Structures are given as structure tokens and as C-alpha cells.
Amino acid sequence: MAIELPPDVEQSAFCICHHNPERARVSSATLRQAQDCNYDALTVPITTYAFHARVQSLISNHFYSCLPSDHTIDTTPTVPPLSSLDTHLEPADHVRHLLGVISPWIDLTSPDPSIYDISCQILDMEVDFAAFCGLRALLLPAPRLRYGSDVGQGVTQYARAVSEAMRAAPQIDFSVTMPMMDDPHRFEESETNLSRLARPEYSSWPDSHRPSIDSIAVKHDFFGTWDAWNVIRSFCGYNPHLFVGLAIPHLLPPSGICSRWHSEPLQVLLIDSTTFTPNSHNHPVLTANHRALISQYMKLRNPSGTGLIPPIIILTGVDPIPGNTYTMFGDTNGSTDPDVTIGSSSLSVNPTPSEAYAIEAGSRFGKPKSKDKGLAHLTYLRWFQQNQPPRTTFERQTAGWQEYLQVPLNPLADNLDSITYEVFEQDPIKYDRYEEAIRKALLAWQEEGKKSSGLHDRVVVAVVGAGRGPLVERARKASASTGVAIELWALEKNPNAWVLLQRHNADRWHGQVNLVRSDMRSWKGPVRLMENGTSNGHDGPNHPHNNVINYPIDIAVSELLGSFGDNELSPECLDPIMPLLNPTHGISIPQSYSAHLTPIAAPKLHAKILADTKYDASAPNIPYVVHLHSFDYLSTTSHLSAYGPDHTPVSRTSRQQPNGSNHRATATTTTSSTTPSIFAAVSPEEEGIHISKTPAPLVQEAWSFHHHPPPSSSSSTSPPSAPPASSSSPSTIPNTHNARHARLTFPLRHRAACHGLAGYFEAQLYGDVHLSTNPLTMPHHSPDMMSWFPIFFPLQRPLYTPDQSTLVVEMWRVCKAGKVWYEWVVEGWCKGVRVGSSEVGGCREKGMLL
Numbered sequence: 141m142a143i144e145l146p147p148d149v150e151q152s153a154f155c156i157c158h159h160n161p162e163r164a165r166v167s168s169a170t171l172r173q174a175q176d177c178n179y180d181a182l183t184v185p186i187t188t189y190a191f192h193a194r195v196q197s198l199i200s201n202h203f204y205s206c207l208p209s210d211h212t213i214d215t216t217p218t219v220p221p222l223s224s225l226d227t228h229l230e231p232a233d234h235v236r237h238l239l240g241v242i243s244p245w246i247d248l249t250s251p252d253p254s255i256y257d258i259s260c261q262i263l264d265m266e267v268d269f270a271a272f273c274g275l276r277a278l279l280l281p282a283p284r285l286r287y288g289s290d291v292g293q294g295v296t297q298y299a300r301a302v303s304e305a306m307r308a309a310p311q312i313d314f315s316v317t318m319p320m321m322d323d324p325h326r327f328e329e330s331e332t333n334l335s336r337l338a339r340p341e342y343s344s345w346p347d348s349h350r351p352s353i354d355s356i357a358v359k360h361d362f363f364g365t366w367d368a369w370n371v372i373r374s375f376c377g378y379n380p381h382l383f384v385g386l387a388i389p390h391l392l393p394p395s396g397i398c399s400r401w402h403s404e405p406l407q408v409l410l411i412d413s414t415t416f417t418p419n420s421h422n423h424p425v426l427t428a429n430h431r432a433l434i435s436q437y438m439k440l441r442n443p444s445g446t447g448l449i450p451p452i453i454i455l456t457g458v459d460p461i462p463g464n465t466y467t468m469f470g471d472t473n474g475s476t477d478p479d480v481t482i483g484s485s486s487l488s489v490n491p492t493p494s495e496a497y498a499i500e501a502g503s504r505f506g507k508p509k510s511k512d513k514g515l516a517h518l519t520y521l522r523w524f525q526q527n528q529p530p531r532t533t534f535e536r537q538t539a540g541w542q543e544y545l546q547v548p549l550n551p552l553a554d555n556l557d558s559i560t561y562e563v564f565e566q567d568p569i570k571y572d573r574y575e576e577a578i579r580k581a582l583l584a585w586q587e588e589g590k591k592s593s594g595l596h597d598r599v600v601v602a603v604v605g606a607g608r609g610p611l612v613e614r615a616r617k618a619s620a621s622t623g624v625a626i627e628l629w630a631l632e633k634n635p636n637a638w639v640l641l642q643r644h645n646a647d648r649w650h651g652q653v654n655l656v657r658s659d660m661r662s663w664k665g666p667v668r669l670m671e672n673g674t675s676n677g678h679d680g681p682n683h684p685h686n687n688v689i690n691y692p693i694d695i696a697v698s699e700l701l702g703s704f705g706d707n708e709l710s711p712e713c714l715d716p717i718m719p720l721l722n723p724t725h726g727i728s729i730p731q732s733y734s735a736h737l738t739p740i741a742a743p744k745l746h747a748k749i750l751a752d753t754k755y756d757a758s759a760p761n762i763p764y765v766v767h768l769h770s771f772d773y774l775s776t777t778s779h780l781s782a783y784g785p786d787h788t789p790v791s792r793t794s795r796q797q798p799n800g801s802n803h804r805a806t807a808t809t810t811t812s813s814t815t816p817s818i819f820a821a822v823s824p825e826e827e828g829i830h831i832s833k834t835p836a837p838l839v840q841e842a843w844s845f846h847h848h849p850p851p852s853s854s855s856s857t858s859p860p861s862a863p864p865a866s867s868s869s870p871s872t873i874p875n876t877h878n879a880r881h882a883r884l885t886f887p888l889r890h891r892a893a894c895h896g897l898a899g900y901f902e903a904q905l906y907g908d909v910h911l912s913t914n915p916l917t918m919p920h921h922s923p924d925m926m927s928w929f930p931i932f933f934p935l936q937r938p939l940y941t942p943d944q945s946t947l948v949v950e951m952w953r954v955c956k957a958g959k960v961w962y963e964w965v966v967e968g969w970c971k972g973v974r975v976g977s978s979e980v981g982g983c984r985e986k987g988m989l990l
């Protein structure tokens with residue numbers, strides 16, 4: 141359960157929390173004062189400076205009393221229980237609006253076992269007391285990654301400590317403070333950190349032998365902190381109460397690492413005063429890239445007591461709240477001097493050289509001359525909040541669907557309800573494309589002088605799987621706009637939808653549509669009386685008259701596509717329709733469709749599926765339709781594309797997808813002509829790297845299906861033909877020709893944990909009219925289409941691969957025993973060595989019944 145927002149804070153607004161490392165206690169009056177200044181929340185330490193001092197002397201005395209050579213007495217002292225002097229925190233109503241800060245001076249990564257043990261004791265005591273007092277969210281200090289030339293060695297013991305603490309307080313949310321990237325210049329700890337007390341024999345970097353910084357790995361390891369986080373959350377079993385508190389640096393890392401963090405559960409964004417840049421008015425502002433990144437992160441949603449909320453912004457290193465001055469050292473008598481420090485209790489990690497420059501530059505420019513003295517950073521963030529880019533139609537319509545897992549529809553086995561059809565019908569793009577395809581097919585039919593199958597040379601158009609009739613409507617419009625006369629048939633097996641079709645036929649279509657209630661797999665095609673006029677088809681395929689003839693369909697229109705193209709059994713349903721097509725000129729709309737895949741990191745989905753596995757063992761073995769929002773493409777091409785990784789998708793109850801719009805790019809346009817001058821952007825040179833230049837994902841075709849009249853027996857080069865319509869039960873019709881297999885190779889530049897495969901489809905409706913959910917082609921073929929979300933094929937366990945690896949993906953469409961299902965497996969390869977393999981995903985029992 142996250143920190144609770146004040147009731148008047150909208151769920152889309154920024155929740156901004158003030159952090160002052162010197163703050164000792166927060167009363168309800170202090171919180172009100174902060175809220176009067178336009179903050180929403182405050183951080184609060186769990187323990188006092190006196191406690192810190194007591195622990196330090198406990199350790200010093202203990203080490204002093206132990207002889208270094210005498211290992212028999214190398215025991216760890218026990219920290220005595222908290223006394224009222226050790227904490228100012230107490231249970232109260234307002235506590236649920238506070239964010240607890242675990243003492244940043246403990247060292248849970250220390251190579252010294254005593255320091256580690258004491259740090260664990262303190263963590264446990266603080267968590268226990270925070271839970272007792274009613275705190276709902278805690279911020280954990282960042283794990284220290286570097287001890288001399290050892291990088292990341294202490295992360296597992298840090299993870300173990302966090303895992304234990306979480307076990308003791310399962311109702312609290314924990315955010316691990318993580319810098320966006322590992323910085324070799326950041327190994328220094330403050331003087332008061334317990335790491336300073338580590339004994340030399342347990343330090344890989346004794347003070348006396350400290351090597352020059354050039355002799356150790358000084359390269360920025362962009363994925364180093366993500367890697368540490370991955371270890372921690374894996375150790376904690378993807379606990380849904382474990383989050384990231386991401387520290388946004390002054391200099392942003394490349395887009396690849398920004399998008400990786402976007403896929404993670406970001407509950408807190410730590411924005412330090414050094415992240416800001418003074419503009420020409422000496423007002424602290426954020427660069428365009430920072431604004432774009434923060435806007436993007438603020439679209440993420442986390443569960444809270446009051447619904448789904450964006451990450452909480454914690455402002456650090458800024459002026460104290462005016463008049464709110466009770467510090468660790470007592471009341472500073474109204475002074476707003478921010479320079480009272482207690483060293484290591486600062487939340488912000490030590491500044492990098494670039495940040496140090498920014499601080500220096502800030503002091504050179506002087507303090508901002510804002511009328512809201514002391515609140516300049518907050519004022520700017522509030523202005524920024526007001527000037528967020530407007531949400532796109534796509535974002536509005538898909539709000540609330542982020543990461544919501546849905547079992548794909550199975551319209552063949554199930555009869556859809558009206559609400560589901562209604563959701564389909566809300567997306568005009570799909571129907572526009574279909575109308576365009578029918579229009580072009582009719583025009584070509586006329587221009588090429590093709591012989592039609594209907595009476596009076598009318599083109600016979602059959603909408604198979606008509607639902608509530610939107611494609612029937614579009615076929616009628618296409619005929620009207622082209623002037624090509626059609627004979628229209630609409631077939632539907634859902635008895636409820638069929639009632640509606642009858643009503644539409646009477647009310648809107650003037651009885652001009654021939655309705656058939658049937659499974660298309662047993663339909664014999666359009667039918668008319670041999671002598672006197674046409675049958676109205678109401679009697680369905682088992683026509684009692686024997687003086688009837690069946691005749692071909694010229695254009696069969698169907699929309700049986702799932703998020704992976706063929707996953708709603710379109711191939712199996714259309715197979716028996718193909719022999720009913722006009723053998724020379726017959727057209728299927730769609731003419732073909734293909735399934736596409738790419739590996740992704742989707743830790744939030746993995747955590748959800750893991751939780752579901754407790755109740756349903758098949759949960760990690762079935763595909764899901766999902767509005768992917770927090771995820772990262774793992775395999776990207778070298779060229780830059782217009783698609784940012786916050787690929788915001790859309791909603792169709794069970795099959796929606798992304799529109800691939802570039803939100804990073806659009807998010808950079810927040811500085812409009814109405815911007816007050818004090819918030820004016822910094823100069824373009826100071827704007828930094830352009831994170832909108834994101835590499836495009838590598839999305840590869842797995843397989844395709846093509847639909848056309850069966851080839852005549854003389855043709856030998858055609859693909860395997862579908863079996864003719866059969867009177868036997870659909871489940872006994874041979875279906876091996878619809879089985880497929882794909883083996884695809886995806887190069888990965890950066891280390892990653894793959895959680896599964898994102899699946900998309902492309903469909904050629906007719907000629908150059910296509911539908912696509914593939915993020916690479918969708919903007920060209922069907923921009924803004926909202927009918928399908930991507931499909932997600934999960935891995936039971938995340939597959940970790942080092943930098944410069946290759947993922948080999950194998951996927952099967954299995955057609956057996958009257959069912960269809962998918963199986964998939966992913967292998968990781970690095971430098972010719974197999975570094976890991978997933979289990980085979982897929983579930984025969986949950987396969988789609990024919």
C-alpha cells in the first residue's frame with residue numbers, strides 16, 4: 141500500500157514530496173504547513189541523530205575492545221531496542237501521508253560482516269517501528285556498488301536484508317533508491333556512514349592503499365545500477381511491494397537506459413536541486429530532455445490505497461519549507477538557512493563532477509529571485525505539471541488498461557456479448573481501412589471486367605462473422621461510393637448477434653442483406669432457387685428445398701484477427717470459405733496476415749503473472765492480450781526511429797495495441813509562448829543529449845497465412861491448399877497445414893532480463909490497404925488504430941543475458957487433436973556459449989478448441 145495522497149490531489153496530478161535530511165519530526169501541523177506551500181507530502185526519518193551517534197559509539201567501542209587477531213571474540217554487538225530518545229515518530233493519522241526514510245547511514249553492502257549485521261539490525265528495527273506507527277511507504281538507501289575494484293559484490297547481501305525486512309512488514313511499500321546509472325566517481329561515502337567504520341581487513345580498499353581513480357574501472361557503466369536492481373528484485377521474488385526510487389541526474393544517460401528504467405516499477409522520482417539548471421533569470425528550470433523524461437515517467441501508474449497513481453516526486457536538496465524549521469538539532473529559530481547538515485543523512489548521492497559543476501554554476505548565478513523564495517523548485521514543478529503535453533486520444537482511451545492482463549478472446553468457441561462488439565466498433569480506423577479495401581476491390585472488379593456471380597451481374601459480397609453488422613454497413617457504403625452493385629450476404633454463428641442483424645436488416649438495410657445463421661465452416665455458400673428468384677437465406681444451410689443452387693462468393697470479408705493475427709483461429713475458420721470463392725476472381729479480405737515477435741523486458745507483467753501462478757499453475761504458460769506500457773524492447777536496430785519506448789497503446793476489450801507515437805518527442809514541447817519568463821528554457825546548448833532519438837525495435841515476422849481460392853489442379857507452384865468444405869465435424873478436419881514454426885534471432889546490445897515476447901500482426905486487407913499493430917509499420921498502415929493490444933508470451937522465469945548477447949526465439953503454432961495452441965522457448969547466447977534457456981511455454985489444455 142503506497143503513501144496516501146491528500147483527498148484533493150487528482151490521481152493524474154504530480155504528488156510532490158519535500159525531503160529535508162535535517163528534518164527530525166513531522167507533526168500534523170508541519171504537514172499542513174507544507175501542504176499550504178503546495179507540497180503534497182513530506183519525508184520523515186524513522187530514527188534520530190542521537191540514535192545514529194549511539195550506534196556509532198557502539199561499533200567503535202566494540203571494535204576497540206576486540207583484538208584484530210582474536211577472531212574468537214569477533215562477534216557483532218546487538219543494537220539495544222529503540223528508546224523514546226531514538227525516534228520522534230509516533231502513530232498518528234497524518235503518518236499515512238508521510239514517506240519514511242530508512243537511515244541512509246547504514247551500509248547493507250559492507251564487506252565487514254559486523255557492519256552488515258548491525259545495518260541489518262537497524263533496518264529491521266526501523267521497518268518494524270515504521271509499520272507500528274502506520275507508515276505505508278519507505279525509502280531505502282541506495283546499495284553501494286563499488287568497494288575499490290570490486291563492483292557490485294555486496295548487492296546480494298543488500299537484497300537479502302531487504303527481503304527479510306519486507307517479510308516482516310508485508311503491508312509496506314519499499315522503494316530502493318537507485319541512481320540511473322553507475323558512476324565510478326561516486327564511490328565516496330560521507331564521513332558519518334557506517335562504512336567508514338569497517339575494519340581494514342574487511343575492506344577491499346583500505347584508506348592507506350587507495351589507488352588513483354584512473355587505475356580502476358572508471359568507465360560509466362550505464363546498466364550497472366539497473367543490474368544491481370535486477371539482482372535485488374529477483375532475490376525478493378519480484379515482490380509487488382518492492383519499487384524503485386530513481387534519482388534523476390543532471391546529465392541524463394542515453395535513451396537505452398532511460399527506457400530500461402521506464403519498464404521498472406518506479407514509485408519515486410528523486411529530483412535534486414542539482415538536477416535543475418538556472419535559466420537566464422537565475423530561476424531553476426529543467427532541460428527539455430529532463431522534462432520529456434519526467435513527463436514520460438509520470439505517465440506510469442502504481443497501485444495505491446486510492447487507485448492507480450503516478451510516481452511520487454521527491455524534491456531533495458532544495459530550501460526548507462518556509463517557517464518549518466525543526467531540525468535534527470532542534471528549532472533553528474525561523475532561519476531558512478539550508479546549510480545545517482548532518483553529513484551522510486542527505487538522500488542525494490554525492491555529486492558527480494558534472495553535478496558539482498552544476499552546483500557551482502548555481503551558486504555563481506546566485507539564489508533564484510523568485511517571489512516564492514524558498515519554493516522556486518516547487519513552483520517550477522507545479523508550472524511544469526500544468527503544462528504537461530495534452531493526452532492523445534489513444535492515451536485517454538487506454539487509461540486504466542496499462543499492464544492489465546487479459547486472456548485472448550476466442551470468438552469461435554464463445555459467443556461475444558454486445559458490450560464487446562461495442563468496444564470493437566468504437567475504433568473507426570479498422571472499419572475505414574476495411575471500407576477502403578472493399579472499395580478498391582470493387583473498383584478493380586469493375587475496371588478489370590471480371591464476371592460476377594450474382595444475379596444481374598451483381599458482385600456477391602459475403603461478410604462472414606458479421607457480429608452486429610459494422611462491416612455489412614461498410615460494404616454497403618463501398619458499393620454506394622463506387623457505384624458497383626453488390627449482392628450482400630452476412631453470416632454469423634452467434635445467435636444473439638444474429639437477432640440484432642435481423643433487426644438492422646429490417647430497420648436500416650431495407651431487407652437487402654441475405655442473413656445466414658451458421659458456423660462458416662459448414663456453410664455451403666450463397667444459395668438461390670433454381671427458377672423463381674433468390675432464396676433469402678433465412679433457412680440457413682440445411683435448406684429444405686431441393687430446387688436450389690449454390691453459387692460462388694466473389695468477395696469474402698472477414699475480421700477474425702487476434703492480436704497475433706491467427707490466434708482467434710482465422711485460418712481454420714476461413715479454410716472452408718476459400719472453396720466457396722469465385723474460382724477465377726474470388727477475393728478474400730484480408731488476403732493475408734502475418735505474426736510478428738520481439739523480446740521484451742516487462743517486469744511488472746512478470747510480477748503479476750507470478751502472483752497469479754499461486755492460484756492457476758497455467759498462468760505463466762498462456763499468452764495474454766495486454767496494453768504494454770511499462771516495458772522495454774530488448775533488441776533494437778542501429779538506425780534511429782521516431783518511436784520512443786513509452787509506446788503508448790490502445791484498447792479493445794481483449795485485443796488492443798500500441799500506436800507507436802513518439803511521446804518523448806511530443807513531450808519536449810512544453811515550453812510554449814505562454815511560458816512565464818522565469819520558467820524560460822535554458823539555451824539549446826544546455827539542453828543535453830536528445831533522448832527522443834530512440835533506436836527502433838527489431839520486430840521479426842514469425843509466419844504468415846494467405847487466403848485465396850484454392851488453386852486449380854493444374855497449378856503445382858501454389859502453397860498447400862485448404863481442404864474442401866466437409867460435412868464432418870470441424871474438429872476432425874485435418875489441420876496440419878495450419879501448423880507453423882519460426883526460429884528467430886535477436887541481437888541484444890545491453891545486458892537484460894527478458895520476461896517474454898511481444899507479439900503483433902500485420903494484415904493485407906486488399907492491395908495496398910493494410911492493418912498493422914507492428915510498431916514499425918503501424919504508423920504507416922493504420923495510424924491511431926485502437927482495436928488490438930499486443931499479445932504477450934511470458935517466460936516462466938526471466939532469462940538474464942550479458943551485454944552483446946543474442947536471443948534465439950522459437951515459436952510453434954501447434955494444431956493437434958482438434959485444438960490449436962502456441963509453444964515458445966527462448967535461449968540466450970553470448971560469444972558462442974549458451975548462457976541460459978527458458979522453459980518451454982505453452983499449454984495444450986488451454987488450447988483453442990476447433
Ligand SMILES: C[S@@+](CC[C@H](N)C(=O)[O-])C[C@H]1O[C@@H](n2cnc3c(N)ncnc32)[C@H](O)[C@@H]1O
Nearest residue numbers: 551552564605606607632633634659660699713
Ligand atoms: C471479431 S468479431 C468481428 C465482428 C464484426 N465483423 C466486426 O468487425 O465488428 C468476429 C465475429 O466472427 C464470428 N465468428 C467467429 N468464428 C465464426 C465461425 N466459425 N462461423 C461464424 N461466425 C464466426 C464471431 O461470433 C464474431 O461475431
